[in-house]
Amino acid sequence: MRRKITVLPGDGIGKEVTRGAVEILETVAERYGHEFEFQYGEIGGQAIDNTGSPLPEQTIETCKNSDAVLLGAVGGPKWDNQPSHLRPERGLLKIRKELNLYANLRPISYYSSLSESSPLRKEIIEEVDFVIVRELTGGLYFGKPSERTTHDGKEAVVDTLFYQKDEMQRIIELAFELASKRRKKVTSVDKANVLESSRLWRETAEEIAERYPEVELEHMLVDNAAMQLIRNPRQFDVVVTENMFGDILSDEASVLTGSLGMLPSASISTQGPNLYEPIHGSAPDIAGKNIANPIAAILSAASMLRLSFGMEVEAEAIEKAVGETLDSGSRTGDIAEGQVRTLTTTEMVAEIKGAI
Amino acid sequence: MRRKITVLPGDGIGKEVTRGAVEILETVAERYGHEFEFQYGEIGGQAIDNTGSPLPEQTIETCKNSDAVLLGAVGGPKWDNQPSHLRPERGLLKIRKELNLYANLRPISYYSSLSESSPLRKEIIEEVDFVIVRELTGGLYFGKPSERTTHDGKEAVVDTLFYQKDEMQRIIELAFELASKRRKKVTSVDKANVLESSRLWRETAEEIAERYPEVELEHMLVDNAAMQLIRNPRQFDVVVTENMFGDILSDEASVLTGSLGMLPSASISTQGPNLYEPIHGSAPDIAGKNIANPIAAILSAASMLRLSFGMEVEAEAIEKAVGETLDSGSRTGDIAEGQVRTLTTTEMVAEIKGAI
Ligand SMILES: CC(C)[C@H](C(=O)O)[C@@H](O)C(=O)O
Numbered sequence: 001m002r003r004k005i006t007v008l009p010g011d012g013i014g015k016e017v018t019r020g021a022v023e024i025l026e027t028v029a030e031r032y033g034h035e036f037e038f039q040y041g042e043i044g045g046q047a048i049d050n051t052g053s054p055l056p057e058q059t060i061e062t063c064k065n066s067d068a069v070l071l072g073a074v075g076g077p078k079w080d081n082q083p084s085h086l087r088p089e090r091g092l093l094k095i096r097k098e099l100n101l102y103a104n105l106r107p108i109s110y111y112s113s114l115s116e117s118s119p120l121r122k123e124i125i126e127e128v129d130f131v132i133v134r135e136l137t138g139g140l141y142f143g144k145p146s147e148r149t150t151h152d153g154k155e156a157v158v159d160t161l162f163y164q165k166d167e168m169q170r171i172i173e174l175a176f177e178l179a180s181k182r183r184k185k186v187t188s189v190d191k192a193n194v195l196e197s198s199r200l201w202r203e204t205a206e207e208i209a210e211r212y213p214e215v216e217l218e219h220m221l222v223d224n225a226a227m228q229l230i231r232n233p234r235q236f237d238v239v240v241t242e243n244m245f246g247d248i249l250s251d252e253a254s255v256l257t258g259s260l261g262m263l264p265s266a267s268i269s270t271q272g273p274n275l276y277e278p279i280h281g282s283a284p285d286i287a288g289k290n291i292a293n294p295i296a297a298i299l300s301a302a303s304m305l306r307l308s309f310g311m312e313v314e315a316e317a318i319e320k321a322v323g324e325t326l327d328s329g330s331r332t333g334d335i336a337e338g339q340v341r342t343l344t345t346t347e348m349v350a351e352i353k354g355a356i
Numbered sequence: 357m358r359r360k361i362t363v364l365p366g367d368g369i370g371k372e373v374t375r376g377a378v379e380i381l382e383t384v385a386e387r388y389g390h391e392f393e394f395q396y397g398e399i400g401g402q403a404i405d406n407t408g409s410p411l412p413e414q415t416i417e418t419c420k421n422s423d424a425v426l427l428g429a430v431g432g433p434k435w436d437n438q439p440s441h442l443r444p445e446r447g448l449l450k451i452r453k454e455l456n457l458y459a460n461l462r463p464i465s466y467y468s469s470l471s472e473s474s475p476l477r478k479e480i481i482e483e484v485d486f487v488i489v490r491e492l493t494g495g496l497y498f499g500k501p502s503e504r505t506t507h508d509g510k511e512a513v514v515d516t517l518f519y520q521k522d523e524m525q526r527i528i529e530l531a532f533e534l535a536s537k538r539r540k541k542v543t544s545v546d547k548a549n550v551l552e553s554s555r556l557w558r559e560t561a562e563e564i565a566e567r568y569p570e571v572e573l574e575h576m577l578v579d580n581a582a583m584q585l586i587r588n589p590r591q592f593d594v595v596v597t598e599n600m601f602g603d604i605l606s607d608e609a610s611v612l613t614g615s616l617g618m619l620p621s622a623s624i625s626t627q628g629p630n631l632y633e634p635i636h637g638s639a640p641d642i643a644g645k646n647i648a649n650p651i652a653a654i655l656s657a658a659s660m661l662r663l664s665f666g667m668e669v670e671a672e673a674i675e676k677a678v679g680e681t682l683d684s685g686s687r688t689g690d691i692a693e694g695q696v697r698t699l700t701t702t703e704m705v706a707e708i709k710g711a712i
């Protein structure tokens with residue numbers, strides 16, 4: 001197969017880890033007889049420096065004109081004091097809207113070889129395996145008004161949590177589809193005892209559940225979900241929630257297994273290319289040192305093969321190679337846990353490449 | 357001293373644990389020569405059953421006409437399918453507004469005798485000691501509009517995150533006051549890279565920080581805070597945040613030390629009586645069995661003595677008695693961790709009483 005992939009390295013370690021992922025994709029292409037054409041685009045802080053915009057038009061065009069997008073990371077202290085429309089994150093928020101990336105999928109899974117890195121006790125974290133499905137283009141992130149105002153002559157401010165029902169439907173449907181291929185349980189997270197939007201969310205989830213009689217639907221309040229993720233994360237299979245709750249819970253979830261540097265994510269488009277990116281940030285403190293863990297980016301590339309190109313065998317080949325590399329004791333610094341010798345980014349990439 | 361205390365037992369184990377707390381308060385009164393007059397009010401599900409309202413006018417009057425309020429818990433499956441204005445939680449939300457309870461304080465502290473109950477590894481949870489200061493009467497909880505609507509002819513819904521700057525000022529100020537008497541660090545949690553309200557929050561925090569040069573102010577994004585609570589909770593001293601973020605983070609924080617059944621909270625009023633309540637819910641599954649842990653309610657009563665009545669010595673006497681009782685190995689079922697004999701609620705109350 002021939003496929004066009006847009007790579008957006010972005011800032012900090014984004015460059016290093018996407019470089020590693022591209023190398024792995026090239027290895028897969030060679031091995032399985034595919035042709036991947038890579039095109040590059042600018043996003044985030046480096047795009048601001050080079051073009052004055054965190055997401056230049058040119059990047060949007062390049063992405064739309066491709067079969068999938070691989071993103072590194074954006075942001076860094078250099079741009080922290082910019083006005084908000086000139087912040088690296090704006091590039092991220094804008095690309096989600098431009099490509100209609102309505103769903104962010106974050107699988108959280110336990111690696112037994114890394115159990116020592118988890119902040120949780122082994123008996124709680126063992127066998128954890130769930131996916132958080134986060135709505136990505138609605139809610140408080142994009143609702144208007146979002147502005148300074150006055151109230152009884154006093155300074156005030158307003159943000160708006162807005163959703164259309166069809167935006168809820170498509171994301172909840174996706175969660176049920178996923179669950180029907182997994183352990184058949186959807187946990188829908190809301191705050192229905194306070195928010196009207198959550199009550200519509202809950203109704204919508206009930207409606208969609210009727211079409212999936214084999215999947216169990218459970219409602220959970222967001223405050224309780226924040227507790228349950230720590231107390232008993234094994235209870236979850238597919239967790240679906242709105243944008244802001246998803247932001248908080250998916251970051252909380254990502255530290256449970258102790259393998260933040262290994263977690264991929266996929267953002268699914270209504271039409272057009274999906275976007276794949278590691279969960280971790282740009283890690284300015286270790287950028288450019290060739291010590292970042294490339295595994296999250298590499299596993300994001302594997303998700304791309306599976307979800308965008310239907311290349312299940314190839315995706316599994318990458319995942320298996322990562323597993324074997326870890327089992328053999330290879331570690332970058334972030335997951336080393338007192339191990340004496342740690343690998344550089346390029347060494348880790350080479351080991352995984354060798355294992356494919 | 358003579359003080360009038362309103363007790364709102366509410367639903368489920370609320371009744372049992374407040375009964376225990378009242379007994380302890382009576383012991384303290386006798387011992388230290390105070391006179392506490394207890395008056396009782398209805399709230400939550402049982403108030404709905406008896407009066408048709410989750411917070412009858414009479415209860416509001418009783419509370420306003422007292423020096424402090426002790427609440428048990430509200431809610432239960434019996435009222436889960438009521439329309440939203442007839443849900444037990446409405447009583448809670450309404451009393452916060454009626455009494456102007458603008459700040460909820462939740463101290464999270466580690467009990468070395470309970471380290472086995474924590475889902476976190478001992479080396480992460482040891483010595484944890486921070487307070488979450490949550491704004492309690494603003495934001496998404498009370499903003500208008502909060503309603504169904506249509507957009508381009510399609511079903512939609514809106515909730516509103518609204519804050520006045522002076523609402524931010526008073527809560528952030530409280531956090532700085534607290535921190536100046538503790539380890540002198542305030543972590544202000546927001547989502548300033550997305551929300552306009554968070555940007556005003558951050559500015560406000562900066563302004564107030566200028567008046568407390570001895571206190572360090574740190575800003576943290578809410579998603580990162582959800583991670584940091586698990587990865588390194590010892591870094592926190594005073595955490596201050598808006599209502600919804602506070603709801604999520606304080607519940608997350610409350611399971612870290614493994615002592616949910618022991619955590620008190622205090623809700624501070626702009627004027628008028630403060631309200632004290634355990635963090636745990638009404639636990640319908642164990643209600644009426646005399647096995648609930650009364651310690652959270654008892655420690656809430658201790659906070660009342662300290663914060664509402666200025667009775668520092670008496671508050672410490674209760675806290676010390678709780679500590680000794682735990683050190684001696686006494687446990688209710690929730691914190692027993694495989695211990696053979698566990699105490700009933702009344703037995704635990706009696707032990708603490710004996711230790712005062
Ligand atoms: C950078 C920020 C705007 C973004 C978000 O809040 O969505 C990030 O936290 C994420 O989760 O991808």
Ligand SMILES: CC(C)[C@H](C(=O)O)[C@@H](O)C(=O)O
Nearest residue numbers: 193194223445446448449603
């Ligand atoms: C019951 C509910 C409305 C309430 C809240 O969200 O504030 C509860 O979760 C709490 O934290 O006291």
